[in-house]
Amino acid sequence: MEKEFEGKYALVTGGAGGIGFAAARELARRGLSGVILADMNAEAAEKSAAELEAATGCKCWGRYVDVSSPESIEELFAFAAATMPGLHILVNCAGVCPVTPVEELDAAKWDWCMNINLRGAHLCVREAIKPMKAQHWGRIINIASLAARIGGIASSVSYAASKGGLLAATKSYAKVLAKDGINVNAVCPGVVRTAMTANTAYTCDGIPMGRLGETDDIAGVIAFLASEDSRYITGCGIDVNGGQYMS
Ligand SMILES: NC(=O)c1ccc[n+]([C@@H]2O[C@H](COP(=O)([O-])OP(=O)(O)OC[C@H]3O[C@@H](n4cnc5c(N)ncnc54)[C@H](O)[C@@H]3O)[C@@H](O)[C@H]2O)c1
Structure with missing residues (x-):
């Protein structure tokens, strides 16, 4: 395969596993030179980074970040600046999916979800655009959700609101x-089989393709949005959901 991402460096939040890791693996498979897998689960991020580097030859770093902490995000991007010769691709994938009923969704629970899913993504964009502006080249891919389109299925109001906010912010950044x-683009996955959905009762009802999503279904779209082929696309939210919702 052509090494289309050779010379490019990426940072993936929530990169320890699930969709984030699948995205990093797809970019690495296509020749990416280096990637930081940043995650609150530092041990898993380091393990995934070592595995990915061994499998692909892409230079990989596993790194702790708590995207709800502005200081932690600053530290992460300082590490990126000190470690990689550039930053070309940011995948904002770190996220939580609470199922708190609306009656129990108090200010603290609301803020917790927002600070990770929405404010965290914003603060990462704010840092990433410094090197991207200097290079006059960058790709930012925000992982939103089907919940941003239709409201959550089983997830709480705060989740849908955070992902809806991320989709709207994506358009503003793009402009x-x-x-x-x-x-700057977003991906809106339907239900994907990851740790996030492992102990839930999602079914294939209402999915014309008759199956739940796999991480690689999302990773390929993220790689497309990170590539040169997406050069005239910005501010979009791409629905990847087996036909469950068509915008
Ligand atoms: N799985 C789905 O059905 C689905 C559907 C739509 C959107 N998404 C979105 O995709 C993204 C990835 O989810 P996934 O399905 O791969 O689940 P996942 O649980 O495997 O991945 C989420 C990752 O985010 C990390 N994380 C959580 N809080 C963090 C924090 N404060 N700081 C840093 N890292 C943190 C977790 O440790 C985990 O590795 C999420 O943003 C999620 O909302 C998932």
């Missing part, structure tokens, strides 16, 4: 960063 050569 203001286009002049800097930075494309």
Whole structure:
């Protein structure tokens, strides 16, 4: 396969497993030079990084971050600047999916979800655009959700609101960063089989393709949005859900 991402460096939050790791693996398979897998689960991130580097030759670092902490995000991007010669691709994938009933969704629970899923993604964008502007090239891919389109299925109101906010923010970033050569898009996965959905009762009802999503179904779309082929696409939310919702 052509090494289309050779010379490119990426940072994936929530990269220890699930969709984030699958995205990093797909980019690495296509020749990516280096990637930081940043996750609150530092041990899993380091293990995944070692496995990915051994399998693909892409230079990989596993790194702790808590995206709800502005200081932790600053530390992560300082590490990225000190370690990689550039930052070309940011995948904002770290996320939580609470199922708190609306009556129990108090201020603290609301803020917890927002600070990870929405504010965390924003603060990562804010850091990532510094090197991207200097390079006049960047790709930012925000992992939103089908919940941003239709409200959550089993997830709480705060989850749908955080992902809806991320989708709206994606359009705003796209507008203001286009002049800097930075494309910002979102992916809205339907139900994907990961740790996040492992102990839930999602079924294939209402999915025309008759199956739940796999991480590689999402990873290929993320890689497309990170590639040169997406050069004239910005501010989009791509639905990847087996036909469950068509925008
Ligand atoms: N699985 C699905 O059905 C589905 C559907 C739509 C959207 N998504 C979104 O995809 C993204 C990835 O989810 P996944 O399905 O791969 O689940 P996952 O649980 O495997 O991945 C989420 C990752 O985020 C990390 N994380 C959680 N809080 C964090 C924090 N504060 N700081 C840093 N890292 C943190 C977790 O440790 C985990 O590795 C999430 O944003 C999720 O909302 C998932």
